[in-house]
Amino acid sequence: MKIIRMMACATLAAITTGAVTAQEVTLRLSHWVPPTHPIQTMGIEPWVKSLSEASDGRIAVTIFPAQQLGAAPDHYDMARDGIADITYTNPGYQAGRFPIYSLIEIPFLADDAIGGAQAMHEWYAPIAETEMPDVKFCLANPHDPGTFHSKNPIKVPADIDGLNVRPAHATMSRFISSLGGGPVQVPAPEAREAIANGTADAITFPWNSVYIFGVDSETKYHLDMPFYISAQLLLINKDTYNGMPEDLRQILDDHCTPEWSRKFSEGWAKDEASGRQKMIDSGEHTLYAPTDEEVQLWRDAAAPLIEEWKTEVGADAQGYYDGYIEALERHDARY
Template sequence: MKIRTLMAGAMAGALAAGGAFAQEVTLRLSHWVPPTHPIQTMGIEPWVQSLTEASGGRIGVTIFPAQQLGAAPDHYDMARDGIADITYTNPGYQAGRFPIYSLIEIPFQTKNATGGAQALHEWYAPLAETEMADVKFCLANPHDPGTFHSKNPIKVPADISGLNVRPAHATMSRFVSLLGGGPVQVPAPEAREAIANGTADAITFPWNSIYIFGIDSATKNHLDMPFYISAQLLLINKDTYNGMPEDLRAILDDHCTPEWSRRFSEGWAANEAGGRQKMIDSGEHTLYAPTDEEVQMWRDAAAPLLDQWRADVGADAQAIYDSYMEALDRNDARF
């Protein structure tokens, strides 16, 4: 972060007379998707614009997309260490590091991303100090529920056996292993190459990201159900936050609320959901809607993930789980 001194004397007077302020704080925001991705155009950019306007131009934000400042899995540490002032982080890229938060990654809990974003924020914000104490939690941004996209049809859990699958996060990686598949651990920007070169036979992604990352030509079969979410976080370096003037911290706090998590997530959620209809309209893709019996097979197959989560978290696990379910219910987002 750079703190800039307000201009003095006549120039400062001129700025005040004109109703503007010199920029005091310039924040570096790093993420790992292309700059054309809805995460930036529909989430980050409107949030930045609102932050700048609310501060009267005193807060500026420079966006660094596409892993310019560091690799996707490193973004939590980048916020902690001040490599960037704000980072867009997928905690699921680091297996086992955030056991409480990994609850959101277990399939069949969240049915939509907008209510899910607000529920996730309401639930996790009080818990963030427990396992993310060295950064400031700001926003939660889940995608519209994703599913399996594959070269050959996947209909039931047994179909995963023997396949190499690029999982969305650590929990889906364990699920793939549980079903006899081989996880191919690469972040989203590298997923296309894994599919194209045959390293992976299938991928877990939200719907329109198949198009955004250019994977639609290789994956023509899709399991048509809201399977799982991956929920990214906007995190802030604590020294940056604490070094800001008190009134600017208050403005930043006003942009780190459950309502802002919902607002931040709306555009991307709608964009991802639109990918499903695009596939149907194209006539080039096959969507398989599982029967009720097959849905139950998937849910039964995922049950050990919740058992393992409870074991990893320990004594408070049931209360933490119940509070998440209550938040999802309040926001009409429970599967």
């Protein structure tokens, strides 16, 4: 009888253990671009598929695109508050909130999104533990370097004076203001309307986004040089993460690595770069390649942003700066 009871207890323990091990989770992932955007098709969907495969289907992810769960600037708080379990966040949409991160946004630092993604992840992941303590940092996803696209030619910094420009993020907004321009703050999905209705004269975008968001019909002039980068982040709600079984948390951790940031970013980077040649082939757009002297004018105009950033960050700024530059150089992504 004692043997039977022991067998029954062992069986019950096995069943219970099996139930825990077999637990499944469904995560809600929110972003703000169209579902056909390369961010989803070349970044998010392969990442989600890999999560499913690595967990034998026990991790499922439901994707909510195009601001279905909330506006683009709200995605950090949506991850913090659990409105979504995972959010695709552009920290630059909230001026001044994440000052250390904003170093990524300064022009003429990074010129490659693929190596840059891995460098950004390695540099920012430990910083995020204190600058973004409300969420779990997962991935960095910069776009291919962007530039100015406008209704009329922009060749040198002085051409910005008097223009209304939709900036990519808060850092570009300050830069435009320093040149005498007026920043028009709207997220990417609303950019075309701002240009079409005359609210903005120009926009800062990577190349193929001009087509993706329909801005190609409004902007026919393009400054032909790599200029700035905007990095989006994949962030996870902490309660969601902590509530997952240990083995599933490990699988998620394995998909939140510098190597995954690189892999996640590669398709979008190449797609964005393709937009430049598309414009050339169309014959409908004018690309202006600045001279070396004109590039230096742009560099000189952007240089004060570094000192402003150091002042805002404070005593540790030089160390953060040196760490970022070292990571970019190590991954061959330094401008």
